[in-house]
Amino acid sequence: MIVLRAPLMGEDIYRLKSGDQVMVEGTVYAARDAAHKNMVNAIEQGLSLPFDLEGQIIYYVGPCPAPPGKVIGSAGPTTSGRMDAYTPFLIERGLKAMIGKGDRSSEVIAAMKKYGAVYLATVGGAGAYLAERIKKVETIAYPELGPEALLKLELRQFPCIVAIDCQGHNIYDISKGI
Amino acid sequence: MRLVSYDEICQGVKRAVIKANTILPDDILAALQLAAEKESSSRGRMFLNIILENAAIAQKEKMALCQDTGMLAAYIKLGQEVKIVGGSLEAAVNAGVRDGYQEGYFRKSIVNDPFIRVNTGDNTPAIIHIRMVEGEHFRITVLPKGAGSENMGQVAMLKPSQGINGAKDFIVQVVETAGANACPPLVVGVGIGGSMDKAADLAKQALMRPINLPHSSPEIAALEKEMLLRINALGIGPQGMGGDTTALGVNINTFPTHIACLPVAVVLGCHCTRRCSIEL
Secondary structure: OEEEEOOOOHHHHHOOOOOOEEEEEEEEEEOOHHHHHHHHHHHHOOOOOOOOOOOOEEEOOOOOOOOOOOOOOOOOOOEHHHHOOOHHHHHHOOOOEEEEEOOOOHHHHHHHHHHOOEEEEOOOOOHHHHHOOEEEEEEEEOHHHHHHOEEEEEEEEEEEEEEEOOOOOEHHHHHOOO | OEEEEHHHHHHHHHHHHHHHHHOOOHHHHHHHHHHHHHOOOHHHHHHHHHHHHHHHHHHHHOOOOOOOOOEEEEEEEEEOOEEEEOOOHHHHHHHHHHHHHHHOOOOOOOEOOOOOOOEOOOOOOOEEEEEEEOOOOEEEEEEEEOHHHHOOOEEEEEOHHHHHHHHHHHHHHHHHHHOOOOOOOEEEEEEEEEOHHHHHHHHHHHOOOOOOOOOOOHHHHHHHHHHHHHHHOOOOOHHHOOOOOOEEEEEEEEEEEOOOOEEEEEEEEOOOOOOEEEEO
């Protein structure tokens, strides 16, 4: 089993092939639509980002509130395609991996190939299962966005499949018979 | 005349909201179990097994099955002999939604305006459909539906000359376009006939019928079966990972239509299609 832990280096990315099963361990940043919009606005205005993107992993998730005795509520992936408009900006600035569900645009795949990044799919709709693999949660920016705030998460044995590798091989094309 | 109070409605909706978001319906669970046994793709099987484990954890821990606890649609069958006392029906339903999402620790996913987009903070308003029926019935069915699948639905106003083959091709095309985004294996709700809005309503309501219960008309039941086979031949598989299980069921509803119309609506339900009915 391949284990991925940020910060990711070039060699971590280049050895991954579409279809590989991986376990993500350690730090990832949770961000979805509104947090992406804020981050790209910050980049365009020349402001600094809430965290250094270099070698990092972003998980597309907007979790449920934590019930008593838990660090987080249900926390499965959201549809990645909604982040496509923002993702190339982040990959250019060092983002190395994204976790989500569903296919990506040709612009995102081009940026992944150019800068060396990988797209991982995890199980959409398995929010309770995946929440049990999140051990620590810290809000680091945009608390006003509620479920869309930017979070720092600590994962343990978080199962993913390499959906699109840095050569652009795409599991969704294969499953569609392309 | 039967009296039903605001508080009874509010409490009933709250219970239904919590149950719907934490316990997968029996028919969906049984279909997932069967799919996990039959799926030939190893990645597909791995994802189906995680989905089944998720359902067990959600029920045991009383956690949301999916973090997208949806925009809630409430379908109310209201007997004309019922009088509601203590407040309005709409306010009672929304109060039940607010309390259910709060007590269940569910995500609040509703924004106040499509462009301004400020979270309303309590997952209201719900989308409320009321149908008056004879007698003293009071039945509420709640469908908390996530946006991943909702965003991939489509309506087509076909020409009558396109006929049943046009409808079949459109249904398959919607599922193919949705790919992994709608969280397959899907429950596919189809509405054919009426007007544009009626077809969409029929399609959404088709998701409320258990997937092990075919349409009462043998012709439509055969169409449901044929569509399920065609959709599963696409090879999209669980979460787009490839495999035999792209849909768990196809439910079709039809209605009379205009001489010039052939509306077809396809509403996609994810593998976590949630619903719960209560009688008051």
